Amino acid sequence: MRKEIRQKNGSVLVVGGGITGMQSALDLADSGYYVYLVESTPAIGGAMAQLDKTFPTNDCSM
Amino acid sequence: MNIALLTLSEITKISGEAGNFTVSITKYPRYVDMEKCIACGLCAEKCPAKTSDTFNEGLNKRKAIYIPYPQAVPLKYVIEADRCIYFKRKGRCRACEKFCPTGAINFEDRKENISLNVGSVILTAGYKPFNPDHLDNYQHNRLPNVVTSMEFERILAAGGPTGGHVQRPSDGNTAYKIAWLQCVGSRDINRCDNAYCSSVCCMYAIKEAGIAGEHVGDQYQGTVFHMDIRTFGKDFEKYYNRAKDKGVRFIRSRVHSITEKNRDGTLTLTYVTEAGKNISKDFDMAVLSVGMEPNDSAVAAAQKIGLELTPFNFVKTDDLDPVATTRPGIFVAGVLQGCKDIPSSIMEASAAACRASINLAETRGSMVRAKEFPDEIESNSQKPRIGVFVCNCGVNIGGFADVPAIAEYAKGLSGVAYVEENLFTCAQDTQDKLVKVIREKNLNRIVVAACTPRTHEPLFQETIRNAGLNPYLFEMANIRNQCTWCHSEDRDKATEKAKDLVRMAISRAALLEPIPELSVSVEKSALVIGGGVAGMTAALSLADQGFPAVIVERSKTLGGNALDLVKTWRGTDVKRFVSGLISRVKTHPDISVLLNSGITGASGFIGNFETLVTTGDLPQTINHGVTIIASGGRATDTDEYLYGQNNRVTRWHDLEQAPDRLKDADSIVFIQCVGSRDDHRPYCSNICCTASISQAIAIKTDKPHADVFVLYRDIRTPGEKELLYKKAREMGVIFIRYDLENKPVVSETDIGLIVEVWEPTIGQTVRIRADFVNLATAIEPDDPEEIAHLYKIPLNTEKFFMEAHAKLRPVDFATDGLFVCGLAHYPKSIDESISQALAAAGRAATVLARSSIAVSPLVSRVDRELCIGCGLCSEVCSFGAIEMEPVAGKGYRALNIEASCKGCGLCAASCPQHAIDMLHFRDCQIDAAIEAVI
Numbered sequence: 001m002r003k004e005i006r007q008k009n010g011s012v013l014v015v016g017g018g019i020t021g022m023q024s025a026l027d028l029a030d031s032g033y034y035v036y037l038v039e040s041t042p043a044i045g046g047a048m049a050q051l052d053k054t055f056p057t058n059d060c061s062m
Numbered sequence: 063m064n065i066a067l068l069t070l071s072e073i074t075k076i077s078g079e080a081g082n083f084t085v086s087i088t089k090y091p092r093y094v095d096m097e098k099c100i101a102c103g104l105c106a107e108k109c110p111a112k113t114s115d116t117f118n119e120g121l122n123k124r125k126a127i128y129i130p131y132p133q134a135v136p137l138k139y140v141i142e143a144d145r146c147i148y149f150k151r152k153g154r155c156r157a158c159e160k161f162c163p164t165g166a167i168n169f170e171d172r173k174e175n176i177s178l179n180v181g182s183v184i185l186t187a188g189y190k191p192f193n194p195d196h197l198d199n200y201q202h203n204r205l206p207n208v209v210t211s212m213e214f215e216r217i218l219a220a221g222g223p224t225g226g227h228v229q230r231p232s233d234g235n236t237a238y239k240i241a242w243l244q245c246v247g248s249r250d251i252n253r254c255d256n257a258y259c260s261s262v263c264c265m266y267a268i269k270e271a272g273i274a275g276e277h278v279g280d281q282y283q284g285t286v287f288h289m290d291i292r293t294f295g296k297d298f299e300k301y302y303n304r305a306k307d308k309g310v311r312f313i314r315s316r317v318h319s320i321t322e323k324n325r326d327g328t329l330t331l332t333y334v335t336e337a338g339k340n341i342s343k344d345f346d347m348a349v350l351s352v353g354m355e356p357n358d359s360a361v362a363a364a365q366k367i368g369l370e371l372t373p374f375n376f377v378k379t380d381d382l383d384p385v386a387t388t389r390p391g392i393f394v395a396g397v398l399q400g401c402k403d404i405p406s407s408i409m410e411a412s413a414a415a416c417r418a419s420i421n422l423a424e425t426r427g428s429m430v431r432a433k434e435f436p437d438e439i440e441s442n443s444q445k446p447r448i449g450v451f452v453c454n455c456g457v458n459i460g461g462f463a464d465v466p467a468i469a470e471y472a473k474g475l476s477g478v479a480y481v482e483e484n485l486f487t488c489a490q491d492t493q494d495k496l497v498k499v500i501r502e503k504n505l506n507r508i509v510v511a512a513c514t515p516r517t518h519e520p521l522f523q524e525t526i527r528n529a530g531l532n533p534y535l536f537e538m539a540n541i542r543n544q545c546t547w548c549h550s551e552d553r554d555k556a557t558e559k560a561k562d563l564v565r566m567a568i569s570r571a572a573l574l575e576p577i578p579e580l581s582v583s584v585e586k587s588a589l590v591i592g593g594g595v596a597g598m599t600a601a602l603s604l605a606d607q608g609f610p611a612v613i614v615e616r617s618k619t620l621g622g623n624a625l626d627l628v629k630t631w632r633g634t635d636v637k638r639f640v641s642g643l644i645s646r647v648k649t650h651p652d653i654s655v656l657l658n659s660g661i662t663g664a665s666g667f668i669g670n671f672e673t674l675v676t677t678g679d680l681p682q683t684i685n686h687g688v689t690i691i692a693s694g695g696r697a698t699d700t701d702e703y704l705y706g707q708n709n710r711v712t713r714w715h716d717l718e719q720a721p722d723r724l725k726d727a728d729s730i731v732f733i734q735c736v737g738s739r740d741d742h743r744p745y746c747s748n749i750c751c752t753a754s755i756s757q758a759i760a761i762k763t764d765k766p767h768a769d770v771f772v773l774y775r776d777i778r779t780p781g782e783k784e785l786l787y788k789k790a791r792e793m794g795v796i797f798i799r800y801d802l803e804n805k806p807v808v809s810e811t812d813i814g815l816i817v818e819v820w821e822p823t824i825g826q827t828v829r830i831r832a833d834f835v836n837l838a839t840a841i842e843p844d845d846p847e848e849i850a851h852l853y854k855i856p857l858n859t860e861k862f863f864m865e866a867h868a869k870l871r872p873v874d875f876a877t878d879g880l881f882v883c884g885l886a887h888y889p890k891s892i893d894e895s896i897s898q899a900l901a902a903a904g905r906a907a908t909v910l911a912r913s914s915i916a917v918s919p920l921v922s923r924v925d926r927e928l929c930i931g932c933g934l935c936s937e938v939c940s941f942g943a944i945e946m947e948p949v950a951g952k953g954y955r956a957l958n959i960e961a962s963c964k965g966c967g968l969c970a971a972s973c974p975q976h977a978i979d980m981l982h983f984r985d986c987q988i989d990a991a992i993e994a995v996i
Contacts, residue, residue: 008081009181010425012418015073015363016187019404020396023411024184024418029064030908031419034429036178038068038087040359043134046188048404050117050212052219052226055269056297056868 010034018046064430067136068176072359076183076367080391080421085178091171093141094127098166100486101129101137102456105158105167113145115223119213121231122223127158132221137517139166163456163485181425182391182418183367185377186411187360189397192247192254192352199319200246200350206231207327207347208320211242211263214270214349218277228277230346232327237346238281240274241331242267243317244288248353249784257788258374260353261401261780264292267351268302271310284310285345287317287333290776294748295403296888297858297868299739320348336822354401367392372782376400381630381893382639385414385900393417401781405872406894409901412873416603416904423607426911438576439530441506446572447479449505450564451496453487453512455542460485462546463556468511471561477572480505487512493525500529507571511539511564532576534920534982539567562995569994573987580919582961584669585687586910587611591661591849594622595640595892596884596899597692598647603903605652609910612684613647613655614675620644620655622694623885626715630892631752631783664689664852667942667961668879669915688879688906689853691863692899694844695885700736703808703837710815711808711835718757727768727833730761731817733806734774737840740802745860748889750838751778755790757836762793770795771830773806773819798828808835841889854942855880862888873902877941877962878917881905920982921963922970924956928977931955935969935978944969 010033014025017039025037037044053060068089075086094105111126118124126145129137147155148169159167191212195203202208207230209217216222217229230237244267248260268291271284291312293302306312315333323330323344332342356375364371370378370388377387377394385393395410396402402410419426450472454460469483480503484492487510500508508526512518515538523533541560549556586609590601593615601611619625621644627636647653656677663674669687676682697714704711717724724730732754738747751774758770772795779787791797798821800806806819817830843861850857855875856864863882866874873881881902884895909915922944924935931954936944943962946954956969956978970978979985 008422008425009083009179010422010428010430011178011180012182012184012415012422013073013083013085013178013180014184014186016185016360016396016398017067017069018186018188018396018407020188020407020411021184021186023408024186024395024415025065027412027415027904027908028418029430031415031904031911032426032430033064033181033419033422035065036068036085036180037065038071038073040070040072040187041130042069042092042138042140043130043136044067044069045131045134047191047212049131049133050119050215052215052222053269053273054404054869055265056301058269058273059869 011036013038016046017041017044019048021046063433069136070140071176073363074366076392081181083180083183083391085180085183087176087178089174089176091143091173092138093143093146093168093171094139095166095168096136096138097490098164099138100164100166100489101139102163102458102486104161104163104456105139108157108161110155110157111145111147113142118216118223119210121213121216141167164489181422182393184414184418185360185364185369185387185392185394185398186396186414187363187398188357189354189401190357192256192260192355194246194350194352197246197253200243200348201320202350205320205322205327205329207237207329208350209347210350210352211266211270212352218270218273226277228274230327235346236278238278239283239345240271240285240347240349241317241345242271242284242286242349242351244286244351245316246350246352247355249289256353256355256374257785258401258782259292259780259784261292262403263351263353264288265295265298265301265403267349268293268305268310270349272305272308275308275310286310286312287315287331288312289314289316290778292776292778292780294746294778294780295405296862297745299745303744337825338823354397356398360398364398369394374782376782380634381632382634382636382896384893384897385410385417391421404869406897408870409872409898411901412904413897413900416900416907419904419907420603420606426607435527436530438532439506441531441535442576444506446477446507447503447505448477448507448509448568448571449500449503450478450481450509450511450568451487452481452483452541452564453510454483454485455513456486459512459542459546459560462550462553463541463560464553467557468541468560468564472511472564472568475565475568477507478568479503488518488521493521493528496525497529500526500531506531507535507537507574509537509539509564509567509571511541511560511567513542514538514540532578534577535571535574537567537571537574539563566991566994570987570991573984573990574982577919577981579916580921580960581914581916582667582669583914584909584912585671585685586913587686588688588690588906588910589614589671589673589684589686590690590692592622592692592694592884592886593617593620593647593655593657594692594694594884595624595643596694596886596895597622597690598643599896599899600690600692600883600903600906601653602643602646602650603900604906604910605650607907608652609907610652610654612675612686613653614659614661615655615657616660618657620647620657623696624892626719627892628715628718629756631756631786636892661849661852667877667959668909668917669961671879688881688909690902690906691849691853691855691880691882691886692884692902693846693849693886695841695889696844698737698840698842700837700839702736703733703806703835704810704815705837708810708815710833711837713837713839714753715757717834717836718760724761724765724834728765729769729771729830729832730758731771731773731830731832731835732758732838733808733817733835734772734838736837739775743840743842743860746778747838747841748778749841749891752783752786752891754836754838755779755786755795758795759786759790759793762790762795766793769830771817771832772797773800773817774798775800775802841885843886846886853877853880862886873898873905879909917961918965919960920965920980921960922958922965922967922978922980924958925977925979926955928975929955930975930977932974934972934974938968938972940966940968
């Protein structure tokens with residue numbers, strides 16, 4: 001058992017920096033894990049950043 | 063600070079196993095040094111190479127050196143090497159390098175290979191919009207006024223290529239008549255092989271059709287061509303109804319073709335009505351509501367990692383373990399798992415984080431670091447020594463106002479001890495300089511006159527903390543957005559206004575007070591209300607991480623509605639799953655279960671709740687750090703269609719659970735939307751279409767010769783559930799659509815039950831003899847009022863619990879420390895309930911993982927001498943942060959619960975006695991700024 005504890009790594013890789021990846025990364029970092037957030041484009045934000053406004057309040061997506 | 067962001071990077075390989083993976087990553091060059099770039103934009107201004115702006119879907123041009131959009135994170139420029147003149151014609155140009163004020167351009171940047179060790183992996187790398195260019199009947203790549211829905215989003219956006227004006231790309235004229243074509247790239251095996259429903263297009267088309275009207279004005283005419291309208295989510299149906307009320311037309315037809323009517327670009331759409339009539343109509347613009355496909359690079363990565371995929375290339379998961387892939391330790395969330403909208407994606411994101419967290423629980427905290435600051439200098443008793451830093455922001459401010467004059471002016475103001483002018487106050491080397499100057503000059507209040515505090519205040523607050531100052535001894539004057547950006551034509555007046563803004567900031571800064579950090583301790587356990595699948599999943603997900611949980615269940619058994627289910631829509635055995643779940647809950651050392659119990663009292667706040675649970679007559683107090691509400695829902699009864707009068711009129715799973723009853727039956731009719739989507743319950747119960755179709759298929763499989771009818775209003779089988787609908791039709795299940803105005807009629811006759819219904823495509827009433835009529839009655843929440851009242855959390859008009867934000871915080875409440883999942887939130891299938899329960903547990907773990915939680919100290923403060931106990935503040939507070947406390951001989955006095963307070967200021971504004979002040983925004987501080995300018 002002790003050997004297993006030593007082997008496990010307390011960090012998580014999140015692939016994708018869209019709204020889903022960002023939420024996963026934030027939740028994990030807030031729960032005590034180090035996160036590597038890997039994004040293929042120059043900036044995070046994903047498709048939601050491209051949306052003008054969103055349901056239900058028609059708030060700006062930014 | 064515990065998230066390392068690797069942009070322009072892709073994973074190439076993952077080896078190892080759950081708990082200890084080695085990941086190989088390729089990081090592509092940015093050609094801009096992130097440490098040095100201050101995003102001033104000079105490089106892009108000088109760059110001569112133009113290329114198509116991918117963020118705006120190619121509708122306009124941008125430069126080869128660019129930031130994707132103004133709010134991008136990281137806000138650092140990048141060179142698109144394929145378009146850059148330096149890279150195309152070796153060594154030429156270098157304009158960006160020449161003009162960059164910080165020397166950030168690095169043409170020598172090279173591809174890097176990185177290797178990381180991690181305990182778990184979450185794949186979220188999303189989707190791509192369906193490309194409709196090969197559909198020759200819609201001519202997207204040929205006709206300028208045929209655009210995709212994503213292109214239309216950019217046309218609507220104020221920051222988009224047309225500045226938010228809805229213009230026809232052909233001639234720039236306003237588009238008045240706009241058509242949306244649904245299911246382009248979805249529910250279509252004829253032209254694109256995507257048999258699934260993309261789940262989101264009906265809603266975004268309704269949104270676009272509504273918002274376009276606001277942009278275009280009175281002459282606007284929006285039309286949505288659709289097969290079914292699938293507004294199955296929470297409050298979606300009301301949004302659809304609102305669009306209809308606002309005049310958006312919905313036509314049930316699939317448009318056959320789009321042609322150009324004339325040279326100005328006007329389009330002619332040809333379609334067939336439900337009654338079989340061929341119609342051609344003209345429109346200014348046609349929007350193709352394109353579906354979702356899994357992103358190619360994400361699919362390639364998933365294959366490289368060795369994950370199993372579905373036939374449509376989504377990552378395969380088990381519907382009772384919805385975020386786990388086929389490889390242990392690797393999880394998936396978002397559209398890569400299956401088509402879904404933003405709230406469901408966010409829910410899954412938290413669910414995946416929770417699953418990863420369970421696997422790694424014993425390593426929690428081993429890799430993270432906490433930021434350390436020097437001890438704070440006591441500054442409250444000292445006379446203000448204000449340091450003022452005036453920023454040029456490159457040319458953004460300095461180009462349009464006289465910055466040296468502003469700095470000189472500031473020197474003469476009261477309390478100012480030091481003034482400095484910077485080219486870029488936000489640059490990293492300036493931060494180091496700021497720390498040095500604050501210490502050397504003994505400054506105790508800082509004003510930065512620059513850009514907006516929204517983006518830069520946290521940076522400067524951290525800087526002054528590094529110099530030993532309390533972060534709230536800081537004030538910004540926004541002389542860019544509020545001055546030079548809007549007065550660029552008049553340098554003198556802009557300079558004068560900037561002086562006014564600086565004077566206001568300095569007057570306020572002199573009165574700023576240090577505010578100590580605020581934190582609350584956390585009781586590391588959870589209370590879960592409801593012992594159904596959602597509640598049990600949430601409790602187990604926390605207990606498996608070492609956080610004890612108490613489940614409070616009002617009935618005498620665990621299991622909830624799932625006890626009535628036989629199979630999931632994919633055919634997985636629910637009974638076995640639920641009994642396994644119950645036995646895990648019962649035997650888990652960190653879970654206790656209180657059956658036949660109810661919540662009779664609640665108080666406290668995040669980290670420190672105190673709930674009174676009554677079992678029989680026996681009350682007990684439970685202390686817990688978080689509360690998860692999973693109080694469930696129930697199928698309603700009805701008095702329609704002879705239910706309760708004829709025992710062959712059944713409901714939901716009655717027939718599925720008693721298969722013997724069907725032995726002699728050869729005609730079964732399902733009626734959908736019984737009590738849903740009407741005036742009384744203006745919402746869709748979400749799961750009934752899939753449930754009835756699954757049962758119809760099961761009956762047809764068993765008895766191929768039986769006649770099975772489904773009477774429906776819209777078939778709502780989102781995602782891959784659409785395949786069930788297709789299968790049912792192939793097996794001969796007959797689907798007949800009815801309207802709310804023309805409901806089916808069930809009557810009892812000598813030959814048994816007769817169902818009469820108007821069939822719109824043949825234009826006749828059909829009479830069906832039925833052995834059984836099975837009703838899909840509405841799902842409603844299970845008595846949530848008392849819980850809502852005790853925890854002071856809101857319900858929507860249909861009494862489903864109302865989350866903090868419909869889009870971005872789907873399992874949180876506005877009040878911290880409370881979370882919701884399952885049917886109490888909205889009707890949903892068992893896989894979605896499990897996902898949401900994992901998400902609620904994941905969010906709850908972000909609280910329980912800490913021994914104390916920092917909360918914003920910018921809270922309200924009550925002067926109890928002035929307070930008269932009227933209770934107005936407590937009434938207006940949306941966060942339950944003000945309680946009325948009895949005070950002997952004085953009645954009541956307001957008590958602010960700092961941990962719950964969000965600092966909105968409603969209480970202060972409503973207090974007739976001016977007994978409430980907001981810290982950092984005290985009346986005297988705001989008055990000082992106002993007096994300085996009038």
